[in-house]
Amino acid sequence: MALLIRNGYVYDPMNGIDGEKMDILVEGGKIVDKLKSAEYEVIDASGMIVMPGGVDIHSHIAGSEVNAGRLLRPEDHAKDVELKTEITRSGVGYSVPSTFTTGYRYAKMGYTTVMNPSMPPLEAKHTHEELCDTPIIDKATYPLLGDWWFVLEYLRDGKIEECALHVAWMLYATKGYAIKLVNPGGLEAWGFGRNVRDIDDPVPYFNVTPREIIRGLCKVNKLLHLPHTIHVHTNNLGKPGNYETTLQTMKCVEDLSSGDKPCIHITHCQFSAFKGVDWREFYSGAEDIAKYVNFHKHVTIDMGQVIFTDTTTMTADGPFQYILHELTGNKWVNHDVETETSSGIVPFRYRRRSYVHSIQWCIGLELALLIRDPWRIFLTTDHPNAGPFTSYPQVIGWLISRKAREETLSKLNKRARETALLPSIDREYSLYEVAIATRAGQARALGLKDKGHLGVGGDADIAIYDVDPRKIDPSTQYDEYVKAFSKAAYTIKEGEIVVRNGEVVKVLDGKTYWVKVSSNSEYEVSEDMKRRFTEYWTVQFDNYPVSEAYLKRSKPVQVESEV
Amino acid sequence: MRKIENVICPVCGSLCDDITVYVEDNRVVEVENTCAVGRAKFLNYGLHRKPKPLIRKNGELKEASIEEAVRRSAEILTESKYPILYGWSSTSCEAIRVGLELAEEVGGIIDNTSTVCHGPSILSIQDVGIPSCTLGQLRHRADLVIYWGSDPYSAHPRHIERYTVFSEGRFQKSGWRSFIRRLSGKLVKKRLSRVAELILRRKLTFPEEKYALPPYFISEEERKLVVVDVRKTRTAEVADYFLQVKPNTDYEVLQALRMLVNDQDLEVDEVAGIPVRTLEDLADLMISCDFGILFFGVGLTMSKGKLRNVDAALSLVRDLNKRTKFLIMPMRGHYNVTGANVVFTWQTGYPYAVDFSLGYPRYNPGETSVVDILRRGECDAGLVVASDPVSNFPASAAKTLVDNPLIVIDPDVTPTSMMADVVFPSAYIGIEAEGTAYRMDHVPLRLKKVVEPPPNCLPDQEILARILREVRRIRRG
Numbered sequence A: 001m002a003l004l005i006r007n008g009y010v011y012d013p014m015n016g017i018d019g020e021k022m023d024i025l026v027e028g029g030k031i032v033d034k035l036k037s038a039e040y041e042v043i044d045a046s047g048m049i050v051m052p053g054g055v056d057i058h059s060h061i062a063g064s065e066v067n068a069g070r071l072l073r074p075e076d077h078a079k080d081v082e083l084k085t086e087i088t089r090s091g092v093g094y095s096v097p098s099t100f101t102t103g104y105r106y107a108k109m110g111y112t113t114v115m116n117p118s119m120p121p122l123e124a125k126h127t128h129e130e131l132c133d134t135p136i137i138d139k140a141t142y143p144l145l146g147d148w149w150f151v152l153e154y155l156r157d158g159k160i161e162e163c164a165l166h167v168a169w170m171l172y173a174t175k176g177y178a179i180k181l182v183n184p185g186g187l188e189a190w191g192f193g194r195n196v197r198d199i200d201d202p203v204p205y206f207n208v209t210p211r212e213i214i215r216g217l218c219k220v221n222k223l224l225h226l227p228h229t230i231h232v233h234t235n236n237l238g239k240p241g242n243y244e245t246t247l248q249t250m251k252c253v254e255d256l257s258s259g260d261k262p263c264i265h266i267t268h269c270q271f272s273a274f275k276g277v278d279w280r281e282f283y284s285g286a287e288d289i290a291k292y293v294n295f296h297k298h299v300t301i302d303m304g305q306v307i308f309t310d311t312t313t314m315t316a317d318g319p320f321q322y323i324l325h326e327l328t329g330n331k332w333v334n335h336d337v338e339t340e341t342s343s344g345i346v347p348f349r350y351r352r353r354s355y356v357h358s359i360q361w362c363i364g365l366e367l368a369l370l371i372r373d374p375w376r377i378f379l380t381t382d383h384p385n386a387g388p389f390t391s392y393p394q395v396i397g398w399l400i401s402r403k404a405r406e407e408t409l410s411k412l413n414k415r416a417r418e419t420a421l422l423p424s425i426d427r428e429y430s431l432y433e434v435a436i437a438t439r440a441g442q443a444r445a446l447g448l449k450d451k452g453h454l455g456v457g458g459d460a461d462i463a464i465y466d467v468d469p470r471k472i473d474p475s476t477q478y479d480e481y482v483k484a485f486s487k488a489a490y491t492i493k494e495g496e497i498v499v500r501n502g503e504v505v506k507v508l509d510g511k512t513y514w515v516k517v518s519s520n521s522e523y524e525v526s527e528d529m530k531r532r533f534t535e536y537w538t539v540q541f542d543n544y545p546v547s548e549a550y551l552k553r554s555k556p557v558q559v560e561s562e563v
Numbered sequence B: 001m002r003k004i005e006n007v008i009c010p011v012c013g014s015l016c017d018d019i020t021v022y023v024e025d026n027r028v029v030e031v032e033n034t035c036a037v038g039r040a041k042f043l044n045y046g047l048h049r050k051p052k053p054l055i056r057k058n059g060e061l062k063e064a065s066i067e068e069a070v071r072r073s074a075e076i077l078t079e080s081k082y083p084i085l086y087g088w089s090s091t092s093c094e095a096i097r098v099g100l101e102l103a104e105e106v107g108g109i110i111d112n113t114s115t116v117c118h119g120p121s122i123l124s125i126q127d128v129g130i131p132s133c134t135l136g137q138l139r140h141r142a143d144l145v146i147y148w149g150s151d152p153y154s155a156h157p158r159h160i161e162r163y164t165v166f167s168e169g170r171f172q173k174s175g176w177r178s179f180i181r182r183l184s185g186k187l188v189k190k191r192l193s194r195v196a197e198l199i200l201r202r203k204l205t206f207p208e209e210k211y212a213l214p215p216y217f218i219s220e221e222e223r224k225l226v227v228v229d230v231r232k233t234r235t236a237e238v239a240d241y242f243l244q245v246k247p248n249t250d251y252e253v254l255q256a257l258r259m260l261v262n263d264q265d266l267e268v269d270e271v272a273g274i275p276v277r278t279l280e281d282l283a284d285l286m287i288s289c290d291f292g293i294l295f296f297g298v299g300l301t302m303s304k305g306k307l308r309n310v311d312a313a314l315s316l317v318r319d320l321n322k323r324t325k326f327l328i329m330p331m332r333g334h335y336n337v338t339g340a341n342v343v344f345t346w347q348t349g350y351p352y353a354v355d356f357s358l359g360y361p362r363y364n365p366g367e368t369s370v371v372d373i374l375r376r377g378e379c380d381a382g383l384v385v386a387s388d389p390v391s392n393f394p395a396s397a398a399k400t401l402v403d404n405p406l407i408v409i410d411p412d413v414t415p416t417s418m419m420a421d422v423v424f425p426s427a428y429i430g431i432e433a434e435g436t437a438y439r440m441d442h443v444p445l446r447l448k449k450v451v452e453p454p455p456n457c458l459p460d461q462e463i464l465a466r467i468l469r470e471v472r473r474i475r476r477g
């Protein structure tokens, strides 16, 4: 069905369109400049905001650790249920929703593309099976490669090209999209219950440092011409004083960027921007990080904004999760994956009355407000680690309105309120900047060329929000915006109206993006792999890869590598 | 003859994926690398399978077409107010996905066999969590392996050789050598005693120190295997150390170990008949290892105190992490019982005992678990996939099941299928049909199809999808 979206205020930052009243035409799932067919549906968007569909660069929605989180939290689900309808499946929330519910809830907020950032390669089939049951949205997933023995060994031996070829194979075998590093080196050490101290602390038994891993994979990423940069969860995440590790991490690849192109993404940076020596002497390191980012174009960041609620933390960072369990005494799941990675899960509640949690809340927003270039700082909550993705509208409220921040600040821990920098920051995001931080910037950082914009030829993934920017002032009437962003008036996916008035009206299957590297090397990866496969893993080489049959709609992205 | 390599064995939770299968005339004629159990399955599957679906007419099961059986099944399910859908641990994840959709569509209860095996483990995990890993992690690193209330030599015959003590890892070598040394030690002892008997003309007894840790023949660096069980199992015979506990005392023993691990003193001389010294030695062994693993089986989950037992085991291991690396894993029986829990959880949030009667998933084991519902006589129809509840359930529950209309999808003829009203002889997943299954450590594997199924035997997934379509057709007119 062709669509004419009439008279909306369009925010399309990639094309420099800032709230102009204009029409958008859709046909054959794409944005077009002229409609060929005479039959089309007209959507009257007058007095509404029109944006590209939301893009989420980092949200844990599928796979073994997410599912272990679901299993661990029956109490989380019982309070938030979704009824079956004629067209939708039933499910549960809250912080770790079931798969169907995840797809619907993203679509209801006008999001159409979501990246699942943490996939143990050995369990990749699991991730893809769940993604198949996550309707409507397009998705992709990042294999965890920073502690993979092949990577550690090749980088120890300085064999970058071999490493690159193996990474390419792994992206193919797991149907992955980007290189994910989590506490590089630390997860291998966690195999024996240990960790690495900083980016120069060698990995036990492997004689390679986190710095070498980060730099090595950054080079690999460039050699392979991958669409996204390396996606890094830093060492020492969640520890006071870790902002220094974060600065070192960003610095260590400074020389590897070419031109203005970013070469590293620091994810959920809030958790990696802690200053101080312990939980009492604990401060925000956001200013230092922002300063660095403002002067260095090779870095992109996402927020990992804290929401005051009861949630479930889950990362591949086994040692970090264990510490969290020790700190809180809450129940704890650990799942180490042979030869590759680990993971941990601990339920967690962020409380306004807690000094530390209040400061954490400030850090996320400080990062977003102090980093000047919105193309390099993205809105996330590291769902569900700092809060569920359904809180994004609330975060938008804090970004567009100082008043909204003050409202929350007034309820925070007193000491945090008095020491934090946030209260003195005046900046308020424009809607144009919101569009960058929630779609355009993320799509660009991911190298998703057809996403995050409304230019001709782009995917017709569109969100329409019922709030009139000419009549309603974001700064003072922010709650109108929070409401509008929670329930899209329309969400359009590939040219089909999937949500109307915040309700799902049509269910379709999204695509799964993955990177297919073509190389010109004669070096046989599989022979080398096969030789060591049975030693390293407990499954056979033939049974390891995820076949395309596991992807409901496979969307390979072809790249030409230099190796 | 066709040779197919790296086939996955669809029998137990070890899901060995290195099987070689030889096929001739669409029949498996030889297998390599399996254990005896796996071998028997590959060579003898489907011997008694009926050639066509069956429908009960006037009290007798009569052959029918697939279409007729699908229609009758859909009628049963749509006429029912509260059907139960049970089984799911010996089928593919793809089938389970359809099964969940069907359960939701008809507003029934869906439950899998963990309800009668590791249900208590799951409840405990939801209470305390679980520190665990994939099996290869143990192969590479574990220097202490404990099997508690589980006898892998009988139930998961290749488990020890593939994943634990006798496997060869990066940081840990196989324990074979020490085992052989120990074995030859035993043989020498036996020979000497035999000779002595002959010479002395009377029986020579070696005092058996039942509860003392025997001296190790193995060097410090080698893996140690400890077995805790109520009887001397086959696994216990190869163990470095076997601790025999009295039936139904696991909880006390685990709690005592927990206290010792936490440096608390035990004010008694013995716990459940075991000298505290012995427990102290075991606790020391646990603390001093670099990487320990505790496997527990139904011996722990189904003995007295079920939930408390697993709770104590999980807590013990969690506490051990303050001192060293220690993990724990349930020994899952059916080859895809883990997959059943996994798929249930991602679609509904809950691993088993899910009730869709209110239009959304509800979970309250004890209330929404099939055995309890059957016992209370609340359901009015049933669908069973690849399981035999008539043999396994308590009599009162089984009675309700067979008194109501019952649909069975199973490649085997079972007491349950013989009592059913509609029977679908189905294809063997992993032999005659593809599909995904999850190993006991949550590693997903793609089961292969090595031979064609008989013409009227469809894969479970396909049968369920047809029933679901028919149900929707009836309901939506």
Ligand code: SF4
Binding pocket: B009, B010, B011, B012, B013, B014, B015, B016, B033, B034, B035, B036, B037, B038, B039, B156, B157, B158, B159
């Ligand atoms: S151990 Fe289990 S999976 Fe392996 S061959 Fe034997 S029965 Fe099959």
Ligand SMILES: [Zn+2]
Binding pocket: A058, A060, A117, A118, A268, A315, A382, A385
């Ligand atoms: Zn994350």
